[in-house]
Amino acid sequence: xxxxxxxxxxxxVTSLGPKGSESESKPQKKICCACxxxxxxxxxxxxxxxxxxxxxxxxxxxxxxxxxxxxV
Numbered sequence: 001x002x003x004x005x006x007x008x009x010x011x012x013v014t015s016l017g018p019k020g021s022e023s024e025s026k027p028q029k030k031i032c033c034a035c036x037x038x039x040x041x042x043x044x045x046x047x048x049x050x051x052x053x054x055x056x057x058x059x060x061x062x063x064x065x066x067x068x069x070x071x072v
Contacts, residue, residue, distance in 0.1 A: 027069035035064035 027034065038061040045054035065072045 029068065031065065031070055034068045034070065035061055038064045 038057070042054060042057040042061045045057045051058070062072050
């Protein structure tokens, strides 16, 4: 059981990358919890009108996510 934890810890350390890069680019929230306002408008539009008719709202949500630090 000890080997499992050491492997998990090693992978967690290597996924952080160089010092400083984590704090600069890592979002503070999970993507599902970021930008709830634009997400709600986007989702309602897609349900009612279809994805093709909602490009404006889809892009607005992507822009919000990018501002929160997500790479979408």
